[in-house]
Amino acid sequence: MDQSEVEYKVKPRIQKGKQVEILMEENACFYDLTYYLNGCTNQNPDADEDERQITPTLNLLNISYDVSEYIGPWWKGACFRKKKQKRVVNDINVQFRSGELTAILGSSGSGKTSLLDIIASRSNGRIGGKVYYNNYLCTAEVIKQYAAYVMQADRLLHNLTVRETIRYAALLRLPGKMNSKEIDEKVNKAIAEMGLKHVADSRIGGSVVRGISGGERRRVTIAIQLLQDPKILLLDEPTTGLDSCTTRHLVSSLSDIAHNGKIVILTIHQPRSDVFKMFDKIGLLSMGEMVYFGKSGQMVEYFQDLGYPCPTYASPFDHYVDLASIDRRNHERELETMSKVQKLVQAFSNSSINDENIHNIEEETMRHSTRRTMLFFFKPQPPSLMRVLYCLIGRMLVNLKRDRTIYMSRLVMLSLFVPFVCAFLGHIKTDQKSIQDRIGLMYQSVGVPTYVGILIAVGVFPPLRDLYFRECRDGLYSTTSFLLSYAIHIIPFQAISAMIFSIIVYWVTGLHPSWSRFAIYYATIFVLHFIGEIMTVGVMGVFFNPQIANSTSALILSASVLIATGFLRSFPSMLDIFQWGSWLSVMKYSAEILVANEFSGLNFTCPPMPNIPCQYPTGEKYLADYYPDAVEHMRRNFWALGGFMVSFLFFTIVAFKIRGIPNLH
Template identity: 30%
Template structure:
């Protein structure tokens, strides 16, 4: 297993290249202990009286991630991976119990600036190029202590380090419009969070929908980021075997219950020790997901339930105490700036307004001056001209009708264009406000 890890590390460094990411300014140790999350769901229909039922999403999850480590959270859909990741990023609202600390302190506005969060869906402007996306992000999020030239240098270095030099002038695109590839789009999303040099990087399914080679490049990039002293936590659904052995720690969840926490290299030995071993050679992540789904030897519902119950009991008996003992280890904390000395925004109101205005005009010019809009205006102009062609000027009612039509047309057309802009901007607004 150690030889496999050394080989994976060599492949990682070779694929990323000789350029090393800038080190984290303030390494952060992330601890979460007995995290429990509950929600209230309503049952019943329109005619029936609704009843409120409490559902437990996370059931006492514990772990710790040190600077320079990658924690991968595995589990089937609905196991609570994204919920836990959102809680670690300080974005989860509701009844959350447990203790989550960052260098021994609770989540604060200061720590919020040191956390990068990459969502599963890439929320990007499709008409902006890769370079423009990074430039506007740098102008918005980097502090005023850096000059514009320094921000441009950081942008250029980040494009090179992420391997996006070949597509720097290509538009980002979306599923309905051609642009960069899925892997390049994901690296752009990661780069938007890395540009502020975060101490903690949280990623939700960064390899979802990508082929194994592209997924390996993404994880290789994260490996290099971790080597710079960052704390990285990611959810991943079904990684390949070579990706699995690149993770420093693995957390396996099933219906909100932890089934395994520890080094990825020791996962197979642990489950073999509790009488759960694969009958044939297979991908470790596939085997772990089978166990999380309650699939081992039997296929009945009763067997699946009993297998999950056995694995939960085995975790509590064999790993729970050692995991909590790990949390007691002393680490070197990085004392950050106090909240009272930190400004609410890194840039001024006028700078934010000017950057957002320029970015909005750059993105919307393709809609305002699209061929369809031009044809629409010309067609309406021709039809209107034909309707009032050579009308007698003495007929005042005809002239009033023409003026009324012009005022209605040029009032409603821009109005509807503005109204339909808000749904498109909502996801980006929520992302940037968070």
């Protein structure tokens, strides 16, 4: 076939696709207008057509997807690096039908996950073409109501049971008007549908504590998405890391779900031959273009007619994925395989199977809407804010109390510093030398609670953050709700931990013997402990790596203690910029509170020898030299601590919102 014949056959098809797209936009606008003017039940469809069994479809018309990528090293910055457009998906025309299980095959980088992102309205680049479900443009609202997306990674809390995991998800996903009995029925149905009854009361488990198997974790993730009874189920690499037996059972369950009237689409990287016949349709992608899309039973015959028969005893999946892959071991092999793939793409574009696909899309998209194809756009009453907070806080507490290591670290990690402080300082006296001892104790009282807060946040928060990324992407709750729940659930533990630390350190070291002053000391320790953890959580919203977040938070707090407390160097002797900057640090106000609380009203003994001067006979004399007006500013400083608590929580929310949700694939 020469080039002119190829162009002659391809051009009408492209024009035809454009015509379909234009007409579809007109029809969609007309039907949307009719829907909003006449309501859901005032349609008068053709009676004969309404009586026919109409299968819901998902149609992709002339889909292309371009993403931006920077050229050059990252340290040049966005302003100095060139940016180019990369086409990830190109000219895709396919139809997915209800009651069919469709597998999208292809090697890494072929565009499988990008195709799912386009359907799910989760893409970040520029999309060409349209996606329609039952003649309606698939916007984010349509997808949220009718589709569910199961991502590749299982983000589950290891200490919860299967039933608890699904029930907490149901509380967040199901309408607010549903009562506890109705929610339990939904949970039990999802457990039964995914074959999880035998492990319903078993823990999810993780790398340390053994729980359910990897295949069962995948089933739990799918069961969560089935709670809302979606019409479209998208799954990204659901069989990754599973053995052949588990893979077969999982695909069999997905096939049953599809045949019960849903559109089920999954991507798969290395499928096994024993699941070949379970797929109703197969799409084979390479370099973002469709090499084959049709019935699974026709694939071998199709490639055999092209001159690529499947060898005896070879898996058709493996063989044809290899056939459509690019070999990049050297330049010659890359050019050779790219040329072969381009011929395969061209052959499918001119094939009768593709003609049938386009004909089906035209027939479906040109058909008038009826009651059977009408989409009912409604927004069920979401769970109330109180239910969301109750669910999030309850889930965090259950997950925490099941892990003895984390639970005890929250309560006693701060207290582990107590023996070192008490053994080093002992019972502080009231002579001139004790002034330095008290300043050292104040230094430890300011630094230790914040640093322990860093350690706890780094060890506890990442699994909760990963789960938040998935659920916030599904639109279950806001960033504010999640972080507010986290802050509320840590307060009791920090209050107890700060109390144990304070009551031992304060009375064993012999600080000012007053319960009212002890209360001030305790309140300061509690606030610093809280701020250390919340600030680290905010840093982990910016840096996804916990080790980097740990180092960054420790650096910030260490610099604050060095500059803003006046313990290591007096304020008058520091540079002006440091003196000004100290007003922006919580350490300045907490240090003034602790010093004023301890030194005010304290009398020091002087050396018995008359030739040695008594520099600070009273605490007020010391405060006048180094912390003037600290006593008078006590109320102001406490207001500042409260403001810093709110400010750090606000900073954490803003950090998460600006950074956004990463690519969870």
